[in-house]
Amino acid sequence: MKFNWQNIKKPILGLAPMADMTDSAFCQIIKSLANPVIWREMVSAEAIVRGNDKTWQMAKIHSTERPLIQQIFGSDPERMAEAARLIEEKSQPEGIDINMGCPVYKMTTNFNGAALMKDPDLASQIVSTVKKAISIPLSVKLRAGWSEHTECIDFAKRLELAGADLISIHGRTKAQGYAGKANRQVVAQAKDSVTIPVLYNGDILTWQDFFSALDETGCNGALIARGALGNPWIFAQIETQLKKEEIEQIDLQERIRVVRHHLKLHLELYGPEAVPTFRKHLSWYFKGLPHFKKFKQAMMTETDRQKLDKIFDQVLDEAVSS
Numbered sequence: 001m002k003f004n005w006q007n008i009k010k011p012i013l014g015l016a017p018m019a020d021m022t023d024s025a026f027c028q029i030i031k032s033l034a035n036p037v038i039w040r041e042m043v044s045a046e047a048i049v050r051g052n053d054k055t056w057q058m059a060k061i062h063s064t065e066r067p068l069i070q071q072i073f074g075s076d077p078e079r080m081a082e083a084a085r086l087i088e089e090k091s092q093p094e095g096i097d098i099n100m101g102c103p104v105y106k107m108t109t110n111f112n113g114a115a116l117m118k119d120p121d122l123a124s125q126i127v128s129t130v131k132k133a134i135s136i137p138l139s140v141k142l143r144a145g146w147s148e149h150t151e152c153i154d155f156a157k158r159l160e161l162a163g164a165d166l167i168s169i170h171g172r173t174k175a176q177g178y179a180g181k182a183n184r185q186v187v188a189q190a191k192d193s194v195t196i197p198v199l200y201n202g203d204i205l206t207w208q209d210f211f212s213a214l215d216e217t218g219c220n221g222a223l224i225a226r227g228a229l230g231n232p233w234i235f236a237q238i239e240t241q242l243k244k245e246e247i248e249q250i251d252l253q254e255r256i257r258v259v260r261h262h263l264k265l266h267l268e269l270y271g272p273e274a275v276p277t278f279r280k281h282l283s284w285y286f287k288g289l290p291h292f293k294k295f296k297q298a299m300m301t302e303t304d305r306q307k308l309d310k311i312f313d314q315v316l317d318e319a320v321s322s
Helices: 024-033 045-050 053-058 077-090 113-118 120-133 151-162 184-193 207-217 234-242 252-270 275-285 293-301 305-321
Strands: 012-015 037-044 068-073 095-100 138-145 166-173 198-201 221-224
Touching: 012 234, 024 037, 024 234, 024 252, 037 045, 037 053, 045 053, 045 068, 045 077, 068 077, 077 095, 077 120, 095 113, 095 120, 113 120, 113 138, 113 151, 120 138, 120 151, 138 151, 151 166, 151 184, 166 184, 184 198, 184 207, 198 207, 207 221, 207 234, 252 275, 252 305, 275 293, 293 305
Parallel strands: 012 037, 012 221, 037 068, 068 095, 095 138, 138 166, 166 198, 198 221
Antiparallel strands: none
């Protein structure tokens, strides 16, 4: 059956796209534990059209990651449409997502990401042009607004009219960045203004947050971003709660098992010399754990996989003996 947002089981549980984090290795780890919809990290439409090898490598999909939505960014409607068409043809994701929410300066200064919220006409043109170029569902990820939280309400209406099949809304403005608190009330208002599914995003750090966010916004589901970093089990916990089953605590042995598996996938993706680039994940996996502090410096400076593996053993031994 062809993937369709209207027919997918609700509430929709998804991994939000995060640049330099939600690569294939991390997505495979999450799918080994649960079955959310995956939003892959964004890729440049311009780079895709130009045939950039590195960007196309980023858009490769492992079979275990599906269903998977590939996010793209750009501000030229025709280039965005061509990139979406090429990705559908070559990678065959279940859907395409347009980034209209990234707040970082590097994106917005080139009128990508959240900057598109300042030009609803251009944003609508991008959506309608991309929609005509693909046969799979099209979604858009945005923010509550550029500077005002209520901007997303009318913006969501425009996106629906342009042809978006689903939108997800981060409850912060571009001006907030990742500071302050996400505004769930305004996302609820945006949800009520459209007929297509709306997903909530922002401040979901525990499985309990997922359910409180849905209660407060009335959304059809939610995307989890930072709450999944170092905690890929959050999706399994939510699925367990949806089945009314008891949620098990994650012990240190399970944590290190998953870290080792993730490291293996990371090195398969980037090569045996890529241990240093895995540190960004290590800091999240062991954040706040009492047995990490003693081994932090060694773990975060090690470049050899076998030696890093021995440090994991030492962390386990320390936990058992203490």
